[in-house]
Every structure is written in structure tokens, then in C-alpha cells.
Amino acid sequence: MNKLVLTGLACMLAMGAFAQKTYIHAGRLIDTKSMKVLIEQTIVVEGGKITSVSPGYQNGGSGDEMVDLKNSTVLPGLMDMHVHIEGETSPTRYIDGFRDNEADVAYKALPLAEKTLMSGFTTVRDLGGSGVNIALRNAINAGTVSGPRIYTAGKSIAPTGGHADPTNGRKRDLMGDPGPEVGVINGPYDARKAVRQAMKLGSDVIKVTATGGVLSVARDGSAPQFQQDELDAIVETANDFGIHVAAHAHGDEGMQRAIKAGVHSIEHGTMMTDETMSLMKSKGTWYVPTITAGMTAAQLAEIPGYYPAVVAEKAKRIGPQIQDTFAKAYKNGVKIAFGTDAGVYPHGDNYREFVYMVEAGMPALEALQAATYTNAIFMDIEEKLGTIEAGKIADIIAVDGNPDENIAVMKDVVFVMKDGKIFKK
Template identity: 80%
Template sequence: MRRQILLGIACLISSYAFAQKTFIHAGRLIDVKEMRVLTEQTIIVEDGKITSVTKGYQTPGSSDQAIDLKNATVLPGLMDMHVHIEGETSPTRYIDGFRDNEADVAFKSVPLAERTLMAGFTTVRDLGGSGVNIALRDAIAAGRVKGPRIFTAGKAISPTGGHADPTNGMKRDLMEDPGPVWGVINGPYEARKAVRQMVKYGADVIKVTATGGVLSVARDGSAPQFQLDELEAVVQTANDFGIHVAAHAHGDEGMQRAVKAGVYSIEHGTLMSEATMKLMKEKGTWYVPTITAGMSAAAFAEIPGYYPPVVAEKARRIGAQIQDTFAKAYKSGVKIAFGSDAGVYPHGENYREFVYMVEAGMPAMEALKSATLTNAVFMKIEDKLGSIETGKIADIIAVKGNPDQDISVMKNVVFVMKEGKVYKAEL
């Protein structure tokens, strides 16, 4: 009797495991590794991983799930290396900071995370918020909230009065003197403390504002904000923890200081010179362009009252230049990772970065690779993600049309699978 019970349990376990197989029939499959399009492929997914990719439409078993994507183009889950998932652009954004408690920010972030996932972005790097992004990352990882896999900086690091100083624009009795706990530093000692504090909070990456910024309520948008020794202290301390440093930068001098200090990536890079491009190639520094943010900020600046006057002036002057900088950096051979700065524009419209990249001269297939395998290499997770291959995590999306020929079809994502679970199937 006992043997029969054990055999029955074994059969149930076997049947359950077998039933977990998902057969995806892909009419077109983007092979980002070889930069080619495969046709009539079957992807088999089991326990959240890809177990095989074969030519032809394989017949699933009676207990297997079959997904028909024969009339679609299948790609790896997309990755955006620069988002701010806690919030979103709005004419009331600057006032909301005085109204919203941490819980309000958290609840507002939940639909933004889901919208990002539904747009086909299964992995993102969040480069700065209030710290709620750390809790959101954990909630998504635990399955309590729908959203992309998040690598987050928590709170960005800034000097007093710099781009990420949270008290900019406040009246003096509210400004106080925020320190490293708030990501505001002055000098190498405080730089080290701030990095350690962000790691203590749970940051996966460190973000510094190497120059002024466009959307902060501060006068300058491009001047350098840190001395070299401060940046070196940030990078060295982050490296001790085995994490990298992303540097927000618009002005060229601030970029050069950041690259010399050893930052991993330059974000935005609006006024980047040829000399800086050369230095980045020598140092192996990555460039995350965020063209969509620049174009969006310039457009919003033309809406009366959308931004405070000091912000609108910077947005008009700086924003739209990013696309030209991207074109020059790409032609120069600087390493480029896909990142859009979602939050500066509405979340879920991340596909626009593809359009701007292609407009600026990057071939469509290369743009698709930048948001998949290239970004996996950038994050050093290419053994797990970034391409549709046997053994990798099953992050798989599909679009109608041929994005290798018309990149604008990336707007219409009809299928999203993350870690083997289907979140969207508008077939």
C-alpha cells in the first residue's frame, strides 16, 4: 500500500512537472547574438527557463501549454538601463513632493512598474528616487507586485545644492543641511559614507550627479558638481562593494572628471566632446544616451506652466541636443547601452528610444541588440538574460510586424513572459 501511495505521488509530481512545459511557436525570432532573423522556431520553456530552441513547429504534449506567435516577431525581454520608476512627469510634480508621503509614492509606483512590464521591458535599472524603489524591487521579486526586474540606486548622490539635493527650491527653513544619509555630500569622507549608506539601504548600483541637471530646481544644468577626489572616493568605495557607478552628466568637464575617476557609465552626455568620447573609449566607459528624455523635456518646456521657469529654460536649451550627441558617440565607437530615462516622460513609452536611435543612424537590429544582449553584457548578466537561448531565464516578448525593418512596431508589444510566467497575451 505504501509503495502504491509513493508511486502515485511520484506520478503526480511527474505529471505536474510535465504540465509546466510551454511551447512557443515563433513565426519570426530575433537572434540578437548573431544579428539575424530566424523563422518557424519552437521555444520550450520549463520552470522559468528556456530548455530548447529548435527549427520548426514542435508538437506539444497533451498536458503542455502552447502559445501561437506564428504571426509575430519574438524577442528577448527588453532592458532599460535608466528609469525612475517611483514617479512620472507632471505639471504638479514639484508640488507633489510636499504632499506625498512615502506610502503615497509607493502606491503610485505600482501601476508604473506594471505599465513598464506590459511594454515589454522585463529588466530595468532605476537610477534614483526616494528609496521606495528598493522596496518596489523587493516586492516585484517576491511576486507581490507586477513589474520588471529592478536593479536600483536607491537615492542618487549629489553635492549640496546639486542636481539631486532634495531640498533645492525650498524656503530656507525647510532646506536644513541634508547629509550623506540623504545622499548629499561634500568631500571624499562624506562621499564614502554616502556610498556605504546607500548600500546599507539596499542599493544595487550607485548614481552620482557629476554635473548640474535639467529638471532640478537649480540654476545650472551643465557645470561640474564634484571635485575629482570626491568622485574617486565614490568609485573606489562602490568598487569595494562590487557594484558600479553611473554618472548623470550633461556638461563636458564634469563628464571628463567622472570618466577619469572610473565611473562605469555616463548618463545623458548631452554636451560630450570628441575628446571625452576618446577618453571613454580608452577607459571602456559606457554611454547611456536617454534621447527620449531630452526630446520630451524640450517638448514639455513649450507648454506654459508645465515646468518652473528655471527648469523650462534649461529644458529648451539642453534637451533636444542629446540625439545629435548620440549620433556622434555611436559613429565614434563609444560603447552604448539602451536607456531612456522613463519617468521624465510617461512610463510605457520606452519604445521611443528605439525610434530616436534609428533616426540618428543606428541600424534597427543593432538598436534591438542594445536593449537586450548588449544591456545584459552591460549588467554582467549575459549568462542569464539578453537572448533567447537554451539555459537562459525565459524573459520573452513579441510584437506584431518586423522591427528589424520598421522599428516603430516596438510600440505594439502583444506578448510578455517574464521568468516563464505570461503577463500579457493579446494574440
């Protein structure tokens, strides 16, 4: 073979002329934009992207990969807009922070990330951890480890003694006086510094704890925690960077302050009133319900000693209310993004949110849309993800059975592709 032929072959290879394609034969394909179910479709994937979707079963060449999902339902990769990827619920959780170094947290997070991906969730928004979540995001993006695509808040922002103050519950000589460098603020100047510090460290989104919370050992679970000028400063600074602000909130007054400041989303929203729902609709604020977290916390609170007493009391009182709030918000037309608070319950069980949403009155296809196309809009990434269309990133999953008829089949994901790479088959 002469040099000219070899040179031509090299050029063809460089241009991807011999790149392998993947042909997926989908017996049922859910179009999450139109909420229609298409029958007998072929999806062609090349170079990490979907290149075509067409009716009937087409075959590729001898070097192409064929994936037979003729007996399955195929969907876009799922998205969970509220997870805590660094850890998960445990009766030792409240002392683990005194024993685990960052490296320990990172190693524990790796299987949780992989479990999330294997359950069909190819994209997640991590809303608060120690900062290891940023390193994990980077490792996944680099292909060093397996896991979902992560958009992370890094460390949450709270006032002194607030839900995300990491020193709550410690003896006084261990409390110290944490400040904006670890997300603890007092006043608008601290607020701006905390946002800028989060950006410096690599956060994709800002998370604030606008009210008390259930699982922290702080006494209050619902009262507002920021003054209006502090929330205003946080949102203004985040807007300067072009990133969203998510507000953890259980109590209504804290929600209203956060909405007035211009946060992108309310997380949990347990005690949301009709007035707050109207305010959210007028401001375009999203709601991320996390029903699974509320239901799980209430259940675990019944186990003696699982939570500290102050946490168990809040979990029993606040947790069971979230599903009813979701039902009212859905009926009132509040914009809803799918999010579960994974970590409060075991990672990999994210599908349970679908079951609770359908129980509360949302049709199954609409619940699936919330976790795909709607969440892509929520994240401003609908040009890349959220549907199975030519030109989109090839995040594709499959389940056996018909989730539009029995949403519980989302528990058992039989196929996972992310960025065109098959992780489960």
C-alpha cells in the same frame, strides 16, 4: 492505490516530472547575439527557464501550454538601463513632494511598474528615487506585485545644492542641512559614507549627479558638481562592494572627471566632446543616451507653466542636443547601452528610444541588440538574460510586424513573458 505507488507519484511530482511546459511557436525570432532573424522556431519553457530553441513547429503533450506567435516577431525581454519608476512627468511634480508620503509614492509607482512590464521591458535599472524603489524591487521579486526586474540605485548622490539635493528650491527654514544619510555629500569622507549607506539600504548600483541637471530647480544644468577626490572616493568604495557607478552628466568637464574616476557609465552625455568620447573608449566607459528624455523635456518646456521657469529654460536649451550627441558617439565607436530616462516622459513609451536611435543612424537590429544582449553584458548578467537560448531565464516578448524593417512596431507589444510566467497574451 497502495502506499508504494502514492509515494512514487509524490516523488515524481517533487522532481517536476509532471511540470507543465510552454511551447512558443515563433514565426520570426530575432537572435540578438548574431543579429539574425530566424524563421519558424519553437521555444520550450519549463520552470522559468528556456530549455530548448529549435527550427520548425513542435507540439508538446496534452498538459502543456501552446502559444501561437506564428504571425509575430519574438525577441528577448527588453531592458531599459535608465528609468525612474517611482513617478513620472506632471505639472504638479514640484509640489507633490510636499504632499505625498512614502505610501503615496509606492501606490503611484505600482501601475507605472506594471505599465513598463506590459510594454515589453522585463528588466530596468532605476537610477534614483526616494528609496521606495528598493521596496518596489523587493515586492516584485517576491511576486507580491507585477513589474519588471529592477536593479536600483535607491537615492542618488549629489553635493550640497547639486542636481540630486532633495532640498533645492525650498524656503530656507525647510532646507536644513542634509548629509550622506540622504545622499548629499561634501568631501571624500562623506562620499564613502553615502555609498556605504546606499549599500546598507539595499541599493544595487550607485548613481551620482556629476553635473547639474535639467529638471531640478537648481540654476545650473551642466557645470561639474564634484571635485575629483569626491568622485574617486565614490568609485573606490563602490568597487569594494563590487557594484557599478552611473554618472548623470550633461557638461563635458563633469563627464571627464567621472570617467577618470572610473564610473561604469555616463548618462545623457549631452555636451560630450570628441576628446571625451576618446577618453570613454580608452577607459571602457559606457554611454546611456536617454534621447527620449531630452526630446520630451524640450517639448514640454514649450507648454506655459508646465515647468518652473528655471527648468523650462534649461530644457529648451539642453534637451534637443542629445540626439546629435548620440549620433556622434555611435559613429565614434563609444559603447552604447539602451536607456531612456522613463519618468521624464510617461512610462510605457520606452519604445520611442528605438525610433530616435534609428533616426540618428543606428540600424534597427543593432538598436534592438542594445536593449537586450548588449544591456545584459552591460549589467554583467549575459549568462542569464539578453538572448533566447537554452539555459537562459525565460524573458520573452513579441510584436506584430517586422521591427527590423519598421522599428515603430515596437510600440505595440502583444506578448510578455517574464521568468517563464505569461503576463500578456
